[in-house]
Amino acid sequence: MWDPENIPWEEYDQLIQKMLKPSRYKHSHCVMERAVELAEKNGADVTKARLAGLLHDIMKNVEQKEMLQFIEDSGIILLYADLCAPQLWHAIAGAAYLKEKLGIDDPDVLNAVRYHTTGRAGMSKLEKVVYLADLTSADRDYPDVKKARKIADRSLDEGVLYGSEYLISDLVQQERVLHPDTLACYDELIRQGVKTGR
Numbered sequence: 001m002w003d004p005e006n007i008p009w010e011e012y013d014q015l016i017q018k019m020l021k022p023s024r025y026k027h028s029h030c031v032m033e034r035a036v037e038l039a040e041k042n043g044a045d046v047t048k049a050r051l052a053g054l055l056h057d058i059m060k061n062v063e064q065k066e067m068l069q070f071i072e073d074s075g076i077i078l079l080y081a082d083l084c085a086p087q088l089w090h091a092i093a094g095a096a097y098l099k100e101k102l103g104i105d106d107p108d109v110l111n112a113v114r115y116h117t118t119g120r121a122g123m124s125k126l127e128k129v130v131y132l133a134d135l136t137s138a139d140r141d142y143p144d145v146k147k148a149r150k151i152a153d154r155s156l157d158e159g160v161l162y163g164s165e166y167l168i169s170d171l172v173q174q175e176r177v178l179h180p181d182t183l184a185c186y187d188e189l190i191r192q193g194v195k196t197g198r
């Protein structure tokens with residue numbers, strides 16, 4: 001049972017150190033720190049942000065076959081669109097791992113992990129915080145990361161919109177499939193009148 005007062009931080013840290021490659025382990029800490037920063041700035045739950053940030057990529061370095069098996073064993077039915085996007089399996093499997101293996105049953109924490117790669121329509125504040133922490137953590141060095149950080153610091157919605165635009169155009173450039181959750185995330189923010197002012 002989820003108990004925010006008694007989170008075994010040390011145990012979780014050792015677990016991800018075992019499960020992740022060193023660079024991914026470092027990334028997890030950077031995302032955790034950035035998630036805390038964004039949560040404090042935006043009035044999101046700081047403990048949940050820290051936890052989701054630390055654990056968001058827990059399944060990232062697991063073999064794809066094993067990941068799919070774990071997803072199946074957890075009773076999750078993948079959509080065709082999910083099957084076409086292997087880069088997001090670790091997010092689905094990660095949320096399932098948190099629930100099944102670590103007993104974390106807070107829906108907001110689980111969704112923050114589940115949707116950190118695609119985003120989705122109707123994201124909570126915590127989901128936006130973790131999505132943006134992943135995109136703008138200190139270890140990230142893609143072109144325009146400074147711009148992404150600046151926009152995320154200004155507004156969660158603008159940051160998520162910028163992230164979706166970046167992701168969509170990157171996937172289009174590579175002629176890869178777009179996941180419907182990413183499009184729904186983008187569409188919703190546009191309909192709400194959010195602009196990044198790029």
Ligand SMILES: [Fe+2]
Pocket residue numbers: 056057060090091116117134
């Ligand atoms: Fe990830």
Ligand SMILES: [Fe+2]
Pocket residue numbers: 027031056057134
């Ligand atoms: Fe990540």
